[in-house]
Amino acid sequence: xxxxxxxxxxxxxxxxxxxxxxxxxxxxxxxxxxxxxxxxxxxxxxxxxxxxxxxxxxxxxxxxxxxxxxxxxxxxxxxxxxxxxxxxxxxxxxxxxxxxxxxxxxxxxxxxxxxxxxxxxxxxxxxxxxxxxxxxxxxxxxxxxxxxxxxxxxxx
Numbered sequence: 001x002x003x004x005x006x007x008x009x010x011x012x013x014x015x016x017x018x019x020x021x022x023x024x025x026x027x028x029x030x031x032x033x034x035x036x037x038x039x040x041x042x043x044x045x046x047x048x049x050x051x052x053x054x055x056x057x058x059x060x061x062x063x064x065x066x067x068x069x070x071x072x073x074x075x076x077x078x079x080x081x082x083x084x085x086x087x088x089x090x091x092x093x094x095x096x097x098x099x100x101x102x103x104x105x106x107x108x109x110x111x112x113x114x115x116x117x118x119x120x121x122x123x124x125x126x127x128x129x130x131x132x133x134x135x136x137x138x139x140x141x142x143x144x145x146x147x148x149x150x151x152x153x154x155x156x
Contacts, residue, residue, distance in 0.1 A: 007071075012036055014070045016061035016091055017081035018045055021107060021126075025079045026054075034077070037070050062090040064098070072098050080106040085113040092120055 012035040015022050022038065029036045038056040040046045046058040059066035061080070072078065078095050080088050085108050092104055103123045108114050114127045 009035055009037060009071045010074050011076045012071065012074070013077040013079060014039060014061075014067075014072060014075050014095075015079045015081065017041075017083075017107075018049065018056065019081065019083075021081035022079075025081055025105075029077075029079070037075075039066060039070055062087060062094060064094055067091075067095055067098060072102070075099065075102060077103045077105070080104070083107065083109070085109050089113065089116060089120075092117060092122060096121060 013029045015025050015029070015036060015038045018026070018038050018040040022040075026036055026038065036055060038049070038054065039059050039061045040049070040056055041058070041060055043058045046056050049056045057066075057069065059069070061067060061070075061082075072095050078092075080091050082088055082091070088106050088108055092106055095102055096104065100121075104117075104121070105124045105126065106117050106122050107126045108117060109128050111127065111129070114125045117125050
């Protein structure tokens with residue numbers, strides 16, 4: 001993507017972080033038909049992805065200039081998938097200073113961070129509770145399957 005292409009982006013989503021959660025977020029964004037741009041800290045990931053045509057840049061999304069390069073002032077959505085609560089809080093604060101109308105979906109580890117993100121106006125929060133619920137769901141399924149195979153197991 002050239003600088004000119006970036007300037008043309010409007011009403012797009014910016015995804016900060018391109019690990020597994022970021023890749024899943026981009027897949028959903030693409031499926032929804034929204035244009036997107038990715039900010040990734042790891043230059044090796046960025047180089048590999050850019051070579052395959054993914055709209056991505058290397059940078060630290062806490063930096064105002066990086067957010068501006070990604071077109072945060074013209075974006076509709078920011079998805080922060082980075083697994084560091086302090087970094088997430090910094091990115092969200094800076095992005096909302098530039099574009100207060102931005103819809104923000106953010107990842108966090110701690111309930112207290114989730115509460116702070118809500119206070120700052122984050123639209124949706126993916127917290128560690130989601131991981132906890134998934135573990136619980138999987139374990140319940142496993143126990144049920146074990147009980148079906150051997151009803152004598154002391155699971156109930």
